[in-house]
Amino acid sequence: MKRIPIVATILVGLAIAIMVALGIWQLQRKGEKEALIAQYATNSTLPSIAFPNIPVNDALLFRKAGAFCLQPVGWTSRAGRNAKGATGWRQIARCRTGAEGPGLTVQIGLARTPDAKPTWTGGEVHGYITHAPDDQPLIASLIGKSRPKTLMLVSDTPLAGLDANPEPDLSAVPNNHLAYAVQWFLFALIAGVIYALALRRRMRTETTGL
Structure with missing residues (x-):
């Protein structure tokens, strides 16, 4: 049977x-x-806004924004491309914006070597909003288990000695x-x-x- x-x-x-x-x-x-x-x-195409205090809303991506970095408290270097398409190392600062709060992440320009040490002390920044670098595994996004990505401000004006960020x-x-x-x-x-x-x-x- x-x-x-x-x-x-x-x-x-x-x-x-x-x-x-x-x-x-x-x-x-x-x-x-x-x-x-x-x-x-x-x-x-919309007017510039103040960078959000809790930067986790993807609806604001590519919006022009401004913020004030009181003091960089850490730096990250990631491979990327500058405004002319050449390869370089993205210089990303984690900033203190006040006594409390989530702070601010700023891409201040691109260096030509991975061992660059920016001397930026902070200040007013204008640029556009994008995602900060994220090390979450790809599988997490495929099954809908990824954490919300933090937003980052990409500066329109690079720090002296660095290449301009891409548009x-x-x-x-x-x-x-x-x-x-x-x-x-x-x-x-x-x-x-x-x-x-x-x-x-x-x-x-x-x-x-x-």
Whole structure:
């Protein structure tokens, strides 16, 4: 008598259902990201604002803003490109803005060597808002478990001795959700085909005894 393995079938069915659900979720995210990109394009044309006190709202990306850095309290160097497209090292300061509060992150320009030591002591900064560097793993964003990214002010005027920062670039905003959706749907299809073939082979073996 041919019997379908119930437990294995349930597990495979659940796995396929989860992958299909993830694919549908990525399609929804695609629409949301397209709306955000349209908003970012509008942001770049709006008047300058004060840099937000709690900079975690992505709706403000590419908006012109100003802030005052009382004192840099730390520096980070990251690889990047300057306004002319040449490679360099982004000089990013973490600033104190008052006795309390989350502070401010500022990209003050690009150095040509990774061991640069900026001597900036703070002051008024004007530029545009973007994401600060983030070391969260990619898988966290794929499954919707990533933390909100901190925003950063990219200065219009570089510190003396540094190259100018690049202009806002909407093409740098990733929108790979359609590709992710297709991948999840393909994974579900492949899992279904492999299990069907395995099930067919099992039944043939039970029938023939071979």
